[in-house]
Amino acid sequence: MIQIQTDRDQKLTRRLKLHLAMSVREIFDAIALEQNRPVAMRPFDALFMNFAEAPDDILPAKPVKKVGLYCMTVPEEIVYAAGALPVRLCAGSADAAEAGEALFPDVSCPMVKSAAGFTRTGALPFYRQCDLVVIPATCDWKVKLGDILSRHVPVLMLNVPKHKTTETARLFWYDEIRRLCRALEKLTQTRITRARLRASISLIHAAQAEFRRFQDLRADDLCLISGRDAAEVANAWFYMDAASWTGHVRRLNEELHKRKQSGLGVIPKSAPRVLLTGSPVIFPNWKIPSLIENSGGALVCDELCSSGRLLWDMACVDEPLFDDMLDALADRSLMPCTCPVFTDANDRRVKLLRMIRDYRVEGVVHHVLKGCHPYDMELRPLEAELAAAGVSQLKIETDYSPEDTEPLRTRIEAFIETLKGRRLKSGGSF
Amino acid sequence: MTKRTRYITGLMIFLFCLLFTRQAGADPGYLWLEPGPQMSRAGGGDTGGKSRAEHRNSSSSPAAASRQATGHDVAGSTTHAPEAPTERKASAQADPAKKDEKKPPREKRAAMSHPAHYTLMLGWPPGPGKSDESLLAVKAAIIRPDGSTQKLSPGLETPDVARIRDAALIQGRYLISASLRQTQGTTRYRLYTQTVMRNTGEKPKGDVLPDQTDFETDKARLVMEDLSPDPGKNFARVHRKYTGDKLPLRMHLNELPLAGQPVTLATASGWRQTLQTDEKGEVTFALIKESFHDEGTKKRPVTYFVTSEIRKPLNSQDGYREEVLRAALAIMVYPSPLDWESRSAGIYVLVLVMAAVGVATAIRRRQRRRPCA
Amino acid sequence: MRIDRIRLVVQALFFIFLIYGGILGFSIGNAVPTMACIYAEDRGGSCFLYPFQRFMSLPWSTLLAATIVPFLIYLGTFFLWGVVFGKAFCGWICPLGFLQDLLTKARHLLGIDGARFRWASRERFQWVKYALLALLILIPMGIGSSLAGLPKLSGDWAVPFCQICPGKPLLPLFSGDISHLIIDFSSPVKLAMSGLLMGLTGLFLVGGFVKRRWFCLYCPMAALLSLFDRIGLIGLKKKGDTCTRCGNCYRACPMEIREIADIRDRKHMVTQDCMLCMRCIEVCPENKALSATFLGFPVFTASADGFLKRHGGQPPLTQEDLPHDTDSNGS
Structure with missing residues (x-):
């Protein structure tokens, strides 16, 4: 945590702040031109505008300990139960990735590079203000990230069993969750009790209920909200307090519901319905959703750990006892997780097929960040299986930098055209 | 009186009895009536069950033979053929009745009636008694349910035993009593016994239960009266007492209740219990031994003996220095589940297993849920 | 309303019916495929297994000739129960299951954490209920007629499963009968069986408290009702x-x-x-x-x-x- 702020570092930080602000403004300048956007998106816009305008105001100003999290295998319920505020630190800034580049090999995950860059430079203050950063050892990058971040912030690594279907894996994970509990209790000096856990579970349940409702609205034939806005809503979960996020999403849902009744969509029905899956899409890297929708597609759902997967699985409290609740939380964060670091790819395939059916998806875009090996490895068998099920697919390999935007646009446009052609062939109408 | 003194008294009496038997071999001991082998009744008797009859024949030298076979479990086993052990306790009690129901119908009176038939025994219960022609001097009498009283003269039967018999044809409660007077040196012995028999059969003409007629002229008359309640129509219990039943007794001396008199209950295997009568002269025994025992598991009836004795110095002109009054009662007790089922053992095992498994589980779970560093 | 609570209420009603129904003269027969104990005096219906073992202990000549009709009627009744309700007997009706659920409820109220089987141990004991089922057919058969040239078993082996079923001491307790909480010394077989029963009852109470529905894993009735899993x-x-x-x-x-x-x-x-x-x-x-x-x-x-x-x-x-x-x- 000892930090020698050299001139070079300070320069780097200043530059990163500047570039981040530029890219954020660029995004919202484009958004400002859009018509027909739900009004209830404003709180989310305000949150992300703060990345440029007031980085200190991104997190809610609460006098509580802040716990940084990576991945979605850390149950946030426990953090809330300990009286702390969870902040998801997964980052999507190309500029921060540049700042963190020196710490990683050439071909490495931009998400990790970006997070390390933010932490190293402190361009976003909350990366350094976290009282504890919990990193589950999921992919190789996360395993090593802990070591790098521990120079700047206190880090708690969680062992994640990769072959999760065995009993030993489960019991092991239960113990890891208990270790997390103790660390959090020590941090906040608050005992995690049954009642606190119960309250935090219902807090998350409320958010999950709204999120599921939001997802169901997205499943509507009418495209009520753009895929990028959906990503924005989900991304906001990273930084917002659960209760206020739930409130904002509820208002959004109500608005979308009204729009649904008045038949007001944001994307014409003629747009082919696309599913995005693979590596996470995190603000400000909304490159792929924007490209898909600018190319005439409708991004109706996603299977990403940054949005669609985020708040889907709900913890069940089967017995009203503390240990059972903890086990339930441990199970809900590990067992249904379709992250490709786990050995069993079947869960993800089944989930994708189900989403393709439920959301009437016409094409699947596989998003692979350069250096995100698990997704890359899982892609080949998955592509074959989805192709066998008759699904059109496009694989995009990219990173956070906006340099490859134009070639990608070409490919995505071509893909969307193919989908339109298929729809015509199968006798569909526009 | 505390328990301890009661035990000490019992022990002293026991020791005294032992001492007495050794030293004064001439002491006659107690007189009691043992239920004898059933009289086979010509014409109407136990015609139905051949097997039972045969069985009875095969063990026809009743008292002596069975005494050898079963230790000191006395003759009663021959009156009721030992039945195969049944698995339910209720059926153990209800079985004789059931058995009779299942048999082909026969003349009711004959089947259910039960002649009075007793062997006179002299000796030191619960040790083996002896019965010989010297007991022909016993004065015996029966009071029947209809109030009729009859003196019974003992007869000598085949294996040289003295028995008294009565046909006991009518239904109700019979009181059979016997007494023997003996003198040995300067001691005068008065031995009494009295037993109650219940019988089914014809109803008495008038349902009069008689007063106890004084049929014996002895002044100092010690009576041990069996106060067991009438079992009513529960035929299964007409002749029987079962382990666990209560045995209420009343002691009279010259028709006056005898208070504070030690009364001893003993079995052939040597278990004994001594209680004292209360001011009404009553005492109640529970017919179950204090420790768990194995005779019961053989599921054969056991004879319990109740004895009581009064000694008093005498200054008579005849030169007798001491008078000994003794009363005895022999009771056949049939086994009940209490003999082979131990509730305390059951609950003990249950609690033990629960404790052991509970502790083991607790320890194991403590290990599992140990805090992780 | 959570289904657990609904189930607890239904179970309680059935418990009252099965244990006390006899007082009002109700009875749903003695071929009920659930652990409604025959030893409970006021029962309103009783377990299939007791008469089944009794039938099985008849000699073949009797079973297949004189008692064939009652035996078939009895099996048919069981079959009907099984097809209509099947395993719902276990979850919603069984008095022993209800007792175990009550123990679990008590544990929840006390806030004591429960235990779970290790996967391996759970699978290791899967065969027990089938073994018990086989024994409760074979042992009574050995009483009635000699099996494979072996000598006939003594009457002490009668109704072997009932002799080791924890329902025998526990369920009559609810009608105030504590006479089954005993150890029977009258023969080695009885001694072993009653000792085992007391041990199993202890295990039932502790195990049922620690782990949900612990004994159901070993229940031969569940094995029998498994016949109706598909056709129920x-x-x-x-x-x-x-x-x-x-x-x-x-x-x-x-x-x-x-x-x-x-x-x-x-x-x-x-x-x-x-x-x-x-x-x-x-x-x-x-x-x-x-x-x-x-x-x-x-x-x-x-x-x-x-x-x-x-x-x-x-x-x-x-x-x-x-x-x-x-x-x-x-x-």
């Missing part, structure tokens, strides 16, 4: 393609059946240990992933809204917000 009118169906394998159902299952969470490609989920408590449906957050059916029609189906409602979450505002499940109006 009540079914439990799973739609594998909506399952996320989150394991909620496995954790909630009192019988700790792993198949319910782990198997995707099977439709019938009434497995050998399932007792149709429907708890898995209740805790499933995925729409239509699990459903209970009667005669093939779904009567209780898993849904996210139901899940959230039961957990006190936010239900959707209107009915139209319910998710589309099939692509009936696809492009």
Whole structure:
């Protein structure tokens, strides 16, 4: 945590702040031109505008300990139960990735590079203000990230069993969750009790209920909200307090519901319905959703750990006892997780097929960040299986930098055209 | 009186009895009536069950033979053929009745009636008694349910035993009593016994239960009266007492209740219990031994003996220095589940297993849920 | 209202009926495939196994000639019960199951954490109930006639399962009869059986307190009722393609059946240990992933809204917000 702020570092930080602000403004300048956007998106816009305008105001100003999290295998319920505020630190800034580049090999995950860059430079203050950063050892990058971040912030690594279907894996994970509990209790000096856990579970349940409702609205034939806005809503979960996020999403849902009744969509029905899956899409890297929708597609759902997967699985409290609740939380964060670091790819395939059916998806875009090996490895068998099920697919390999935007646009446009052609062939109408 | 003194008294009496038997071999001991082998009744008797009859024949030298076979479990086993052990306790009690129901119908009176038939025994219960022609001097009498009283003269039967018999044809409660007077040196012995028999059969003409007629002229008359309640129509219990039943007794001396008199209950295997009568002269025994025992598991009836004795110095002109009054009662007790089922053992095992498994589980779970560093 | 509570109420009603029904003169016969103990004096119906063992202990000549008609009627009654209710007997009716659920309830009230089987140990003991079932047929047969040239068994072996079933000492307790809490010294067989029974009763009480439905894993009645898993009118169906394998159902299952969470490609989920408590449906957050059916029609189906409602979450505002499940109006 000892930090020698050299001139070079300070320069780097200043530059990163500047570039981040530029890219954020660029995004919202484009958004400002859009018509027909739900009004209830404003709180989310305000949150992300703060990345440029007031980085200190991104997190809610609460006098509580802040716990940084990576991945979605850390149950946030426990953090809330300990009286702390969870902040998801997964980052999507190309500029921060540049700042963190020196710490990683050439071909490495931009998400990790970006997070390390933010932490190293402190361009976003909350990366350094976290009282504890919990990193589950999921992919190789996360395993090593802990070591790098521990120079700047206190880090708690969680062992994640990769072959999760065995009993030993489960019991092991239960113990890891208990270790997390103790660390959090020590941090906040608050005992995690049954009642606190119960309250935090219902807090998350409320958010999950709204999120599921939001997802169901997205499943509507009418495209009520753009895929990028959906990503924005989900991304906001990273930084917002659960209760206020739930409130904002509820208002959004109500608005979308009204729009649904008045038949007001944001994307014409003629747009082919696309599913995005693979590596996470995190603000400000909304490159792929924007490209898909600018190319005439409708991004109706996603299977990403940054949005669609985020708040889907709900913890069940089967017995009203503390240990059972903890086990339930441990199970809900590990067992249904379709992250490709786990050995069993079947869960993800089944989930994708189900989403393709439920959301009437016409094409699947596989998003692979350069250096995100698990997704890359899982892609080949998955592509074959989805192709066998008759699904059109496009694989995009990219990173956070906006340099490859134009070639990608070409490919995505071509893909969307193919989908339109298929729809015509199968006798569909526009 | 505390328990301890009661035990000490019992022990002293026991020791005294032992001492007495050794030293004064001439002491006659107690007189009691043992239920004898059933009289086979010509014409109407136990015609139905051949097997039972045969069985009875095969063990026809009743008292002596069975005494050898079963230790000191006395003759009663021959009156009721030992039945195969049944698995339910209720059926153990209800079985004789059931058995009779299942048999082909026969003349009711004959089947259910039960002649009075007793062997006179002299000796030191619960040790083996002896019965010989010297007991022909016993004065015996029966009071029947209809109030009729009859003196019974003992007869000598085949294996040289003295028995008294009565046909006991009518239904109700019979009181059979016997007494023997003996003198040995300067001691005068008065031995009494009295037993109650219940019988089914014809109803008495008038349902009069008689007063106890004084049929014996002895002044100092010690009576041990069996106060067991009438079992009513529960035929299964007409002749029987079962382990666990209560045995209420009343002691009279010259028709006056005898208070504070030690009364001893003993079995052939040597278990004994001594209680004292209360001011009404009553005492109640529970017919179950204090420790768990194995005779019961053989599921054969056991004879319990109740004895009581009064000694008093005498200054008579005849030169007798001491008078000994003794009363005895022999009771056949049939086994009940209490003999082979131990509730305390059951609950003990249950609690033990629960404790052991509970502790083991607790320890194991403590290990599992140990805090992780 | 959580299904657990509904079930507890139903169980309590059946318990009262089965233990005290006789006082009012009710009886649903003695071929009821549930542990309604024959030793309870005021029972309103009694366990199938006691008369079954009695029938089995008849010599072949008697069983197949004189008593064949009552025996067949008796088996037919059992078959009808089994087809109509099947495993619901275990979850909703069985008095012993109810006692175990009460113990679990008591544990919850005391706040003591429960235990679970290790997967391996649970599978290791799967055979026990089949072994018990085989023994409760073979031993009585050995009383009535000699098996394979062996000498006949003594009458002390009569109704062997009832002699070691924890229901024998426990259920009569509710009609005030403590006479079965004993050790019988009258013969070595009786001694062993009653000793075993007391030990098992202790295990039942402790195990039932520590682990949910602990004894049901060894119940030969469950093995018998497994005959009706497929043909029974009540079914439990799973739609594998909506399952996320989150394991909620496995954790909630009192019988700790792993198949319910782990198997995707099977439709019938009434497995050998399932007792149709429907708890898995209740805790499933995925729409239509699990459903209970009667005669093939779904009567209780898993849904996210139901899940959230039961957990006190936010239900959707209107009915139209319910998710589309099939692509009936696809492009």
